[in-house]
Amino acid sequence: MKQLNKELEQLIETALAGAIARGDLPEFEIPSVPVSPPKRAGQGDLSYPGMSLAKLARKNPLEIANLVAATLPRADFIDKIEVAPPGFINCFLSESYLKQQVDRIIEEGEDFFQLDIGAGQKAQVEFVSANPSGPITIGHTRNAVVGDAMARLLEAAGYEVQREYYYNNAGNQMIVLGKSLLLRYLQQLGEDLDFPEDYYQGAYLVEIAAELAAEHGDALKESGWERFKDIAEARMFQWINRSLAAIDIGHDRFYNETSLFESERIWAVLEELRDNGHIYQSAHWEGAGAEEIADVAAKGYQPATWFRSTAFGDEKDRVMVKSDGAPTYTLPDIAYHCDKLERGFDIAVNVLGTDHFSQAQVVKYGIRALNMDPGPIHVIFIQMVRAVRWNEELGKYQAVKQSKRAGDFDTLDELVQMTSADAVRYHMLARSPNSQLDFDVDRVVKQSNENPVYYIQNAYVRCAGIFREAKERGFNDDGVDLSLLGEAELKFIRKALELGNVIEQAVTHYEPHKIAFFAGELAAVFHPIYDQVRVLHSEVPSDVAKARLRFYRAAGVVFYRLLRLMGMSAPERM
């Protein structure tokens, strides 16, 4: 399917080049000017602001617009071109072209607006990346939904996409997890033991411990925490994957940070940084103030290994290897991204919470210090998400307490249980990632017309309903004459043809939420049409009914495509 705004832009550029060649316009470099649908009726379907050229062409914008309109090459999708002050070039789409697109949409099916922007290119999306120390929380969920939608959109743009999950099972967290499970297990065996406050308090460890006790009795009693760490880790991953699968999310590859230690890759990276002159040994960083130095002295720090990230714009240098010889999190993170780049991804999207902002910056500095181009790496930062409820007494929203009490929830599982996988996905996606998200629990739970999830799905359901009914009545759209379609149906087709541009915008700006808003807008165009444009109705002549049936077939294809792009289901019935 063609992206008409791009086609038109090219035609206009051709016309401009012609005008320059003929000497009607002075020599100038034609800029890329976005062609977009105007907001108001009567201004056509696509609009090009000719004013952008006035200064370059040193000519009145209205004159330029008229010149372009008069010499624009012919195209099958254009009905007419109008010029409007102060210099807009407005394009009206041809009705017959739009009607033909109904069959084109059906032909393309699930590949409707499958673009070739990324053809032959590899993209990676790294997302979730939660360490296996507990369940998927509401914050991870937003990360997961945004990351997966980004991956789907990249696929729609033609990229070959890999979904990756980066995790660390070697840190102190995991040791504590293992020890926590060991304690819970011993408690299950009846031992009266204190459970330290800084251990994992979650009830899930008690459950696992109970299962272990039931399955193995006291056979594991003599095992060390290492054994319990392994068990806990395996169980956590099972749980995480099951939770994600419940909202139709999965990863192609799990990348263990530990492998970077085993391969000694981190030390190779450190040596390369050192060779490039970006590493030094010191008890404090080179730019430390007197106060900082005194503080370090008071703590008695021995010299550590520093990366001079300030040379790349950082506000302070960062420790790579602590004075005790252990690397910080940053060094393997740099090595990991180095590895990513070497794997040859043209785009490497990284979905992170804003609490990783500084970390992500340092990684980019590290990449540059290795004389590599961090260009392919793009980070989508996800702002905080919290579950809220409307408090009638206070007249404002309040955060749902993150306690384990019944009715409160802070995990994906509980969220899905309270609402639905589709509702979770839609609401987590339908926000700009860099705005804080208040997840209104009651509203999402409500399965009513105030919930846009069902508004969109219902559009697909309605299409499916027509076909069920038509089949029962033995009616079909064979031998259809699409010229019988009316203005209402064309309005939908016009809107649907914007999908390609939406996908492109979402991909090039790394803003997957755009697809969610588009889906809502398209449903808002659809429902009034469905209300008026009936198919199986006594007053509708058979040939018109055939055309309309074909139209709803196309509409169903479009909604199916949209729902899948958002990772949502396309139910046949509500």
Add this chain to the structure above:
RNA sequence: GCUCCAGUAGCUCAGUGGAUAGAGCAUUGGUUUCCUAAACCAAGUGUCGCAGGUUCGAGUCCUGCCUGGAGCGCCA
């Protein structure tokens, strides 16, 4: 203190430097003999945080300020 993000209708939020700033919810009234009501139709709501600047044109870009959030460890 420094860095980043946000501030748009009563609420939750969209908004590619372009034309008269939008949607949903909430509020009020209306709509179904025949696929449809989780829907449709109609009605009102704005100091786009404040002040400057750039531009033919600014909610959008720049500067400063105000408010809210996140980050600023030899944590991961």
